[in-house]
Amino acid sequence: MSKVVLITGGSSGIGKSIGEFLHLKGFIVYGTSRNPNRIANSVFPLLALDVRKTDTIMTAIAQVIARSGRIDVVINNAGVGITGPLEEIPTEEIKNNFETNFFGPIEVMKAVLPQMRIQKSGLIINVTSIAGYMGLPYRSIYSASKGALELVTEALRMEVKSFGIQITNIAPGDFATNIASGRYHAPIVSGSAYEKVYGDMLQTMDAHVDSGGDPLEMATAVYVIIQNTNPKIHYKVGAFMQKFSIVLKRILPDKMYEKMLMNHYNL
Template sequence: MSKVVLITGGSSGIGKAIGEFLHHKGFTVYGTSRNPERISNAIFPLLQLDVRNAESIQAAVAQIIKISGRVDVVINNAGVGITGPLEEIPMQEIKNNFETNFFGPIDVMKAVLPQMRLQKSGLIINITSIAGYMGLPYRSVYSASKGALELISEALRMEVKSFGITITNVAPGDFATNIAAGRFHAPLIKGSAYEKTYGKTLATMDEHVTQGSNPNEMAEAIFKIIQSPSPKIHYKIGSFLQKFSIVLKRILPDKQYEKMLMKHYKL
């Protein structure tokens, strides 16, 4: 019997690439979108789900269980980017980011855990970010929301292990997706104390996404994790330098690492 997979944010980018890859591998894939009726080229079912709305999450999970009778794998992929000087990002936008990147995945996990306990099996893969391992300038909120998801997943993994359920984190680096177009950019304010440095950093970030890796690399990595009999706690998927930056944070003195980041972002 093919495994039943739920992917949040499955209509574009990494989520779509994962869904298509797993569909072709014979998995029963359900993707989600806030507006699935606008998507005409999906090769797997797209259910209506907004991770900021707990009722829509419960309804989508109930629909999958009604149709397929189980949920074997959940991929918490839905997420949004946000950039800007922390001082100039509206507080409402900070809260919106955490609603999508942190509280949303928690609600998804709460919705599927009862079914996975009944099955005595299940795998939840939380898509975080390499940016969640470090505080990056002008990406403070994004780093914080993804870092929070990393830590809560570590704790939950221990809480549910005895039920036969596994939690794992996959932290991607920069991939060529439309995340830059969909993220909230704090505007460049003429005369702002951050105008020049934020402008330079924003251009660097957009360049990294444009030149990012193919999302199919993430899809292949997710497939291998699903096939693994004992998934690890953390996975990092990205360029050598992106993954090595995490190692450097562990071994370099804090100020030296900070200096390296500031030079990278031309600050």
């Protein structure tokens, strides 16, 4: 029997790549978008869902269950980027980022867990970020929101394991997607103490995304996780040095690691 998969943020970027790959592998795939009517030529159905609005989450999950009778895999992929000096990021944008990257996935998990308990099976894959393993300059809020989701996943795995439900994280590095265009950038303020260094950093971050890996790599990794009956707690997907930076954080003294990051970002 083909597994039923729900992917939040499935209309573009990594989510779309995962959905298309799983569709070709024979899975029954549902994606979500805040405005599915604006998306043309999706190879799998797109349901209306905004992770910041609980009613849309409940409606989308009910639609999947009504159509397919079950949900075997949920991929919490919807997320947004945010950059800027912490001092200059508007508080409402910080809250919006956490609503999307942290509270949104939590609400999706809370909505789908009752169905997975009934089934006595299910897999939730939370898409986090390698940036969530470390505090990155001018990406403090993004690092914090993704790091928080990593920790919630670790705890929730233990809470639901007895129900036959598996939960894991997959942390991508930089991939060539449209995330930079949808990212909130705190404006570069003329005369600000951060004007030059943040302006230079912004160009560097966008260049990293533009030269990032093929999202198909993420899709393949997700497929392998789904096939695994006992998935690991954490997966990392990306360039070698991006993944190795996590290892270095574990073994280097804090200040040495901080200096390495500052040198990398020319700070």
